[in-house]
Amino acid sequence: MISRITGKLTRVSDSSALVENGGIYYEVLVPSALAERMKKNGKIGGDVSFETIYYIEAGDKKSSHYPKMVGFTDPIDKEFFSLFIQVPGLGVKKALKCLILPINEIATAIETKEAGTLVRLPGVGGRLAEKIIAELHGKTAKFALSKTSEPLSKEATAKPTTPLQQEAVEVLLQLQYNQKEAEEMVRSALKENTKVSRVEDLISHVFRSEIKPQT
Numbered sequence: 553m554i555s556r557i558t559g560k561l562t563r564v565s566d567s568s569a570l571v572e573n574g575g576i577y578y579e580v581l582v583p584s585a586l587a588e589r590m591k592k593n594g595k596i597g598g599d600v601s602f603e604t605i606y607y608i609e610a611g612d613k614k615s616s617h618y619p620k621m622v623g624f625t626d627p628i629d630k631e632f633f634s635l636f637i638q639v640p641g642l643g644v645k646k647a648l649k650c651l652i653l654p655i656n657e658i659a660t661a662i663e664t665k666e667a668g669t670l671v672r673l674p675g676v677g678g679r680l681a682e683k684i685i686a687e688l689h690g691k692t693a694k695f696a697l698s699k700t701s702e703p704l705s706k707e708a709t710a711k712p713t714t715p716l717q718q719e720a721v722e723v724l725l726q727l728q729y730n731q732k733e734a735e736e737m738v739r740s741a742l743k744e745n746t747k748v749s750r751v752e753d754l755i756s757h758v759f760r761s762e763i764k765p766q767t
Contacts, residue, residue, distance in 0.1 A: 554606045554621060561600040564591050566731050567648075569623065571600060580604060580623035581644070583651050583704035588730075603630040605637075607644055622648065629655060629704060632695045639687045641680055649674045651705040659695035662688050674708065717742070719751045720758070737762070 557580065559573030564587050571578045580602050582590075590596070602623030609618045622644055624630040632655045637647045650673040651658075661669035662685055670681035717738050724734035741748075741757040748754045 554604050556601060557604055557621070557623070558599065558601040561590070561595050561598060563728070564596055565725055565728070569600070569602070571602065578621065580621045581648065582623055583648050584708075585651075585702065585706040586625065586704050588706065589702075601625070603627045605630065605634060605644075609644075620644075624704070626700075628695070628698060628700075632659065632692070635688060635691060636684075639680075639684050641683060646675050648705055649708065650676060652703050652707050654698075654700050654703050655695050656698040656700055659692035659698070662692045663690075663696050665689065716749070716751060716754060720754045723751065723755055724758070 557571055557573060557578055559571040559578070561569060562572050562577070563570040564582075566584055566587055567581060569580045569582050569587065569590070571580060582602070590600075602621075602625065604621045604623045606619065606621050609620050622633070624633065633647065633651075636642060636650075636658075637644055642650070652673060653669070657669065658673070660666075665685050667678065667681040667685060670676055670684055671678055676684070717735075720738045720741075721731070721734045724737060725731065729737070737758050738754065741754060741761050744761065745754070745757045748757060
């Protein structure tokens with residue numbers, strides 16, 4: 553099991569980081585707000601350490617399973633997340649999206665049984681909020697005392713409405729555009745080319761739209 557990884561941070565997307573260690577590149581899922589802060593703080597190209605949780609993600613077929621890692625720069629964040637995902641119904645990806653409040657606020661809501669705060673988290677309804685409280689009440693007081701004031705994830709913007717748009721945005725995210733930039737580029741290209749039906753053609757239109765005339 554991989555519990556920590558240190559190396560050169562070579563790339564950061566909206567939801568993952570790529571770390572090079574000894575010529576081997578490791579993809580680490582990271583909370584979206586943490587990823588954004590690493591990009592803004594100029595961490596790309598420098599050394600980084602992630603406290604990691606290694607897990608197996610099931611694919612579409614029962615025989616397909618994929619090893620993955622989720623990482624945090626603070627061991628306290630990792631410890632809280634390890635506890636949080638023990639709640640039935642909170643998988644890793646869903647739990648990452650829930651971190652739009654600082655962990656001390658989430659922990660305080662659990663310890664004070666404030667389900668109303670927990671239902672503000674993406675994908676958490678009343679029933680799941682009560683389950684989180686039932687499973688974790690009495691176990692999170694330590695994290696409620698944390699002085700951390702920044703959330704680890706940011707609230708997701710509205711997703712593109714069609715599979716074609718979604719796929720095109722994913723391509724642009726891989727090219728290091730952020731979510732907002734990618735969505736706007738795709739929308740602009742579609743306004744001018746409403747009959748596009750293939751992602752390759754849509755990306756070509758985005759490319760042509762971005763080229764500035766030479767003077």
